[in-house]
Amino acid sequence: MKSVHPILGQTATGASDLSDRSREIFKRLVETYISTGEPVGSRNLSRILPMSLSPASIRNVMSDLELAGLIYSPHTSAGRLPTETGLRFFVDSMLEIGDVSADERKHIEAQMRAAASGHTFETALSEASSLLSGLSRGAGVVVTTKANAPLKHVEFVRLEPERALVILVNEDGSVENRILGLPKGLPSSALIEAANYLNAHIRGRTLAELRTELESSQSEIEKELDELTAKLVRMGLAETVGTTGERQLIVRGQANLLEDLHAAEDLERVRLLFSDLESKTDVIDLLSRAEKGEGVRIFIGSENKLFSLSGSSLIAAPFRDTAQKIVGVVGIIGPTRLNYSRIVPMVDYTAQVVSRLLSKE
Structure with a gap:
């Protein structure tokens, strides 16, 4: 059955x-x-x-x-x-999933809208992590990729004859800077021309999306730009996509894990969990597994290598961008006796709210 x-x-x-x-x-x-x-x-x-x-x-x-x-x-x-x-x-x-009450839905949406309004999307994700922490006895976690942010503006600033600063302004207001090597003999006018060309094609795309689009239209680039400028465009996209694709982890509410301890072994379990959380790469890898399926994922204790010693659980759900592509995960990490029936719908609903906010970007 x-x-x-x-x-x-x-x-x-x-x-x-x-x-x-x-x-x-x-x-x-x-x-x-x-x-x-x-x-x-x-x-x-x-x-x-x-x-x-x-x-x-x-x-x-x-x-x-x-x-x-x-x-x-x-x-x-x-x-x-x-x-x-x-x-x-x-x-x-056997788990009987509860529902998120109307008041709780309003609270989650209000907090998330306030965090997103006039701030970077990372601020909103941090608020999502704090919200989930406050709704449970666990730590709220969020993982996403910086390259997922839709772009608003690109600018090249020459630092040295063969080095330039790439300034990426995202639609959420956040700014990222990258160092880019320049082709030998590149004139300053080429920096302006390359930036103008990229800005004309951004229209809310992420770096990865922009790179994919321009790679399929190499002939058009070469018709519109001279050889060195076209090379700069290709190099800029290749190097900035490679360096902005790293995953970022946001954890809030670790102090909650110290509450409601019942025995010395509980304290040791939390100590081990804190050690797990310090290993950001492993936490990100585990959260990323929640991106590979629909709905909420639950990982319990030694089912995953990360929590094999601390005996903890993770409840996580993916969120999506405007193209309905999964671009990150929100979740709760805590003891195996998490209130699954309450937290599962909370995590699911928070992921939905994050997705809606992303769709409005």
């Missing part, structure tokens, strides 16, 4: 392997763990189950769930906790 989650866009299998009673006990155990962070015992479950079962009967079912690898006992006499396999089974097969 398979079921496709309407938001997650993932396929859950094995949902029919448990009896209705086992499913209900397992579901209540996971929900209680997510709420409290504590091991859940049979007596506690007997009070919250919708069916009348003795603690002894519940313990028998829990024993079967433990044999199935869905739960485990952290101590000999303690209650049970879901394993990472159990959490994945719960997320894929």
Whole structure:
């Protein structure tokens, strides 16, 4: 039996392997763990189950769930906790996604519009990260590519006979500078001519889009420009696209990860997670995996190498530009007992708002 989650866009299998009673006990155990962070015992479950079962009967079912690898006992006499396999089974097969309330939608949209108005788009992304952090007990994260920003103006400024400064002004108001090598013997007039030619073809395109368009019209460039100026145009596009394509990571709310710690092992887990977050390349690589599919992606604990020691979870969703091309990811990183039913729709809706803001750029 398979079921496709309407938001997650993932396929859950094995949902029919448990009896209705086992499913209900397992579901209540996971929900209680997510709420409290504590091991859940049979007596506690007997009070919250919708069916009348003795603690002894519940313990028998829990024993079967433990044999199935869905739960485990952290101590000999303690209650049970879901394993990472159990959490994945719960997320894929049993998670009941909530909804973003009207007030929460208004709050998210208002905050994002305020951050985007009169500021750079990076400011808006930083606000998205802070918003998600505030809506969870985790850290808000955003990753995007600088080259995704639509361009407004390009200018070349000669620094030395064979070096120039390329000034890129994006439509969101942000400015990036790059150093460019110049062809030997290039006259200053060629810098002005090349800039004028590029500015005539920008029209809100990203560097990558502009490069693709001009590469397909080499003959037109050579007809309109002299050889050295045409070479400058090609070099400028090739080198600036190569240097502005790096990924940038924004993390907000790491302090949230220090709240609600239950034991020394929790503190160690957070210490390891902080260490993970310092490795920006690995975090960016993981977030980039969320760009390769529709809907929200959830990564739990050792399912990915990055969080294998800290036992953390990532909930992430992609956002798109005006051409509906995925250009980045927003998400939440936190403990495996994140409130998935609440955070999944929050992340999904925030990604939608970011996409709408990008479409208006």
